[in-house]
Amino acid sequence: MTDTRAKLTFIGTGNMAGAIIGGLLDNGYPAERIIGTTRSEQSAQTAASTYGIHVTTDNDAAISDADVIILGVKPQVMKDTCAAISSAVQAQKPLVVSVAAGIEAATLDQWLGTGLAVIRCMPNTPSLLGTGISGLYANAAVTDTQRDLVDTMFRSVGITQWVHNEADMHTITAICGSAPAYFYRFSEALVRSAEQRGLSPESARQLVSQVALGAARMLSETGETPAELRQKVSSPGGTTVEALRVFDQQGLDDLVEAAVAACFNRSVSLTEELANPKE
Numbered sequence: 001m002t003d004t005r006a007k008l009t010f011i012g013t014g015n016m017a018g019a020i021i022g023g024l025l026d027n028g029y030p031a032e033r034i035i036g037t038t039r040s041e042q043s044a045q046t047a048a049s050t051y052g053i054h055v056t057t058d059n060d061a062a063i064s065d066a067d068v069i070i071l072g073v074k075p076q077v078m079k080d081t082c083a084a085i086s087s088a089v090q091a092q093k094p095l096v097v098s099v100a101a102g103i104e105a106a107t108l109d110q111w112l113g114t115g116l117a118v119i120r121c122m123p124n125t126p127s128l129l130g131t132g133i134s135g136l137y138a139n140a141a142v143t144d145t146q147r148d149l150v151d152t153m154f155r156s157v158g159i160t161q162w163v164h165n166e167a168d169m170h171t172i173t174a175i176c177g178s179a180p181a182y183f184y185r186f187s188e189a190l191v192r193s194a195e196q197r198g199l200s201p202e203s204a205r206q207l208v209s210q211v212a213l214g215a216a217r218m219l220s221e222t223g224e225t226p227a228e229l230r231q232k233v234s235s236p237g238g239t240t241v242e243a244l245r246v247f248d249q250q251g252l253d254d255l256v257e258a259a260v261a262a263c264f265n266r267s268v269s270l271t272e273e274l275a276n277p278k279e
């Protein structure tokens with residue numbers, strides 16, 4: 001851990017913030033240096049007992065001593081939340097980190113009163129198990145020390161990749177934020193095919209999830225490319241090549257590209273909508 005003295009305040013302590021808090025605590029970050037906030041008292045009590053940190057519904061008090069605030073509220077309520085906390089943020093000038101999809105650093109800076117160091121992060125749901133990947137973008141006001149601290153925070157729930165061009169966050173969304181769902185969708189189809197051939201739902205699901213886990217580990221641990229690994233399980237005249245031939249004949253590459261383009265384009269339009277929400 002780079003700097004365990006920094007005081008962290010999570011504005012919104014739901015699923016994603018909770019994953020990061022859990023990762024930080026597991027990696028030895030002192031619980032007394034982390035504060036969470038929620039909208040309701042009930043959520044505050046639940047989060048406090050789950051993570052063993054102080055959780056309050058008083059955003060301004062939680063910001064008053066913070067070195068870093070992590071904005072973990074839903075994108076749709078971000079503008080109102082920023083307006084409500086902007087005075088406290090301007091008084092303290094913490095580093096601002098946002099995990100909200102589709103809201104640009106300049107928009108957050110403007111909503112919070114301007115002049116702030118802002119880092120945008122797009123984590124994905126496997127962060128809940130410590131196997132996530134987060135895409136990160138820092139605005140020009142962020143120092144190297146602040147960047148190192150945030151990199152360490154998100155490496156506590158997986159690995160990190162920084163982009164220099166904020167527009168690349170749309171690609172990060174399409175490939176890292178949303179892509180777990182693509183693998184789940186492909187898995188659903190495989191489970192269905194197994195069931196259609198007579199396997200029980202439990203057996204089909206276990207087979208597919210273990211194959212996914214094994215293939216993912218081969219991809220990340222052998223250093224071989226997806227194409228090299230594919231070739232190793234497709235002997236000429238064998239069974240696997242027959243399935244792969246169908247994928248090629250039916251245009252799998254074009255299908256995947258069309259799906260990624262649709263996700264990317266929605267990320268662009270969502271960013272425009274969130275920057276100018278209807279009053």
Ligand SMILES: NC(=O)c1ccc[n+]([C@@H]2O[C@H](COP(=O)([O-])OP(=O)(O)OC[C@H]3O[C@@H](n4cnc5c(N)ncnc54)[C@H](OP(=O)(O)O)[C@@H]3O)[C@@H](O)[C@H]2O)c1
Nearest residue numbers: 012013014015016038039040043072073074075099100101
């Ligand atoms: N989940 C994912 O897979 C994922 C992936 C990447 C990015 N993200 C981003 O993470 C953010 C949070 O998503 P989530 O799934 O974690 O949502 P969530 O579980 O619904 O958590 C939202 C949290 O925000 C709190 N909140 C709402 N308004 C607040 C306010 N004015 N002040 C303080 N706290 C407030 C809620 O408190 P109450 O419970 O009291 O309402 C709750 O603790 C989103 O911006 C999303 O884009 C999520």
